[in-house]
Amino acid sequence: MELVLCKWALAFLLSCWLIVAVVLSVEGLHGNSKVRGVNLGGWLVVEGWIKPSLFDGIPNGDMLDGTQVQFKSVTLQKYVCAENGGGMNVTVDRDIPSSWETIRLWRVSELEFQLRTSKGQFLTCDGDGCSVSATAVSPSSTETFYIERNNDGRVHIKLETGTYLQASKDNQLTADYSGTPGWNDNAATFEMIIIANNLHGDFQLANGHGHDKAKEVLKKHRNSFITVEDFQFLYRHGINAVRIPVGWWIAFDHNPPPPFIGGSLEALDNAFSWAQAYDIKCIIDLHAAPGSQNGMEHSASRDGTTGWPTSPDYISQSLDVIEFLASRYAKHPALLGIELLNEPSAADVPLDVLVSYYKRGYEIVRKHSTTAYVVVCQRIGNADPFELYQANIGSVNMVVDLHYYNLFDTFFVNMSTMDNIQYIYENREAQLQSLNSANGPLVFIGEWVNEWNVTSGSQRDYQDFGRAQLEVYNAASFGWAYWTLKNDRQHWDFEWNTRNNYLQLGHSPDPKIWTGLTLLGVASSCILLQYIL
């Protein structure tokens, strides 16, 4: 009698185990049923704030591509203005500077620059005696100016012919100053006010250092920032996946378009080998797309503009990069998935453009692999991730990536430790649960960090915040990935957090193992009973 009961119990538990194992597993992961991942940020896509020293030694290092400046005539005490934001003449007649008076630098060399208006045109001058206008669509030599700096913020602007620009009496900017100006108050002297130089990405690094030096700097960085020892560290701490940001130029690795520097492909190959050695899976993430999908340094934007959605060429080049990555890594045992595009901007990338790209990207990955996960990232800014659940992008192994930061929004300013934790349990958890139960793609918290706006948090506060995040994000159906493995700022640095006990990883419940153990228990009792009877 007991024996029959036992057999039934055994059969029942076996089915439970199989169901649990199939439903709750991310295919291909060992040891755990879901992704417990870490991002390899700032490695193959440069972010200056993650490792500022990469930019050390760049001459005129505060005048990199994308730096925003304003020029004020010292004689007229008026600002240079691209009328209407560009497309018209340039005047020197504004008392208060705003966007029309703000110029973004395109760096040609340490001393030569092209000057871009807020609407995207370039300042142009067709030779000595010209009156400068903001009408060039793309820059060449007639849009290139020398900027000479004095150390008190004053500048002279000179044509390649040697003629200096001046603020004329009738408030024009003209190339007719006679002779060489001194640094006293004269019509060719301007104050240059740097209002933002917050872009420090691959474009700024390579164009700032120049090709040879940049190649040296990046070679060293790619070989040393992340190594096989880091994978060992991750393995020891129960991490089973890495998300690896790459730039689009990885597909042209032998000869990438300037100023980008080859060599990141070899580093990615290394990451795959190290991952395989430690039973870790890789998600390749197209973090920087041609033209830039969000205007930020981590999308390798040149000057803060978002060109990606405006050109079919950029979109088809991006699909070529996906094709390249999928064909190269589809059969690699360490591949878990490919993320088609990181953080497209809701303000600049229309949903229909994005969804059409995602659908084509999905088909490309599927052509090379029937099982690799295809990850699509939610738009950042004002967008609801549900928009991607309703988009019907692909049917097999689809994942939507959400980035959860209690940062980057005035909403989080002044929040206490408890407020932050409560936000995780209420807002984040509610959103996660509704997405988990939507009949659609799996949910991935592909970026989060144990950092916030709380400035005086104790170690205990950080532990509590980290625990709350882990508890909630552990419920995401695909899993999560911490941003980021290494960072100059300690609280963003996964290794620092782990070593210093600010983030206590613990172990996520693994239903497979627990049902497996119960099964084992029942089975041995059955055998024991049989033996006794």
Ligand SMILES: *[C@@H]1O[C@H](CO)[C@@H](O)[C@H](O)[C@H]1NC(C)=O
């Ligand atoms: C934060 O608190 C400071 C000081 O009380 C206050 O001046 C500021 O306006 C607050 N900021 C926000 C975004 O609530």
